[in-house]
Amino acid sequence: MSMTDSPGSAGLRERLSALEAQREEAQRTIDELKSRDALKTQFLSNISHDLRTPLAAIITHAEILREGMLGDLNPRQRDSVSGIVNGGQQLIDMIDEILTYVRSASDQVGLIRTEFRITEVVDQVRLLNGALAAKKRLTIERLNGDDLPPVYADRDKLKHVLGNLIGNAIKFTQDGGRIWISLSRRGPDCDELLVEVGDTGRGIAKDHYDLVFREFAQVDSSPSRPHHGTGLGLAIARKLVELHAGRIWVESELGKGSRFFFTLPLNPRRD
């Protein structure tokens, strides 16, 4: 009796064709999920764009009133109109965050690398956040970094990452607290830059370390939570750091503060 005719080989053939059918089924599911994901990305991108337009009109009209271009306002009227401008601006920031996330999630983000000093970007972000920090009597210090070599990276994207980390530090640190940025070299050949953004804020429990970097995740997601946002900030920061072949993580102690770290290769390949 030849092999092809044996009862064992018939069973094998049956098993093989069942496996092939399963593989095809799995492939169909993957294709369908991919196309649904692309549709979702397009939808989010369109809706973000369409939300901006009426908001732009609302903010512009409110600014015209606030500036007194249509007549003087009394202080209470001005406060009220300022509330419209600020609320609108907050919505714009959230829409921007969604757009950035959608782009980074669908791999539409490429890096535009240039050579620059990381200290310049850190100082720029400190300056941009100065007014917000001053409102809570927070200090934002850069502890070191003047002796570091320039990095070859995407300046805007690093600014975004630092802006997010410092913005969070401001949000979650009580009045009068301290925020610092420390920059150093690490790795066996000192070929990695380590950036630390630390704060004396309320801290994150150890079992939430991973959660904070996940999309749409907020440690407190109840409607009464004190801090609102899209829950995308750190997920975006993670993607942007990973695009640079770096890593991002957090170390924290509840009630004492958090230290967010990310690395950047100092000598990436130059194509």
Added chain:
Amino acid sequence: MAARILIVEDSTLVTDAYKVLFEESGYEVSSARTVSEAIEAGLKVPIDLMLLDLRLPDGSGIEVLEALRKDGRLPRATLAMTGDNDAASRRSCLEAGCADVLVKPVPIRDLLRQIERLLA
């Protein structure tokens, strides 16, 4: 004579807001909602400043610039407006001759200051 501003924007909500802003600041304002309306408006009278939205129902704002350039009727200055700050569209606008690319909503003081500077 007041400088003439052409707003090219498909949302009447946004156009109305800018109209109030520019008219209150002493400019003469007209508007267009599509590429073809904008080209027609740009050919009809000389424009000092064009505020150009990039996403229009019948094409891209860049097409307006190209058409007006062909006829030698480019405005003295053009400011592009976009909904998202994407590096590629920013580059193509500057290459097409825009003085700057602004992300909507532009704070009105910044916008007025920039227009004043461009028309000085």
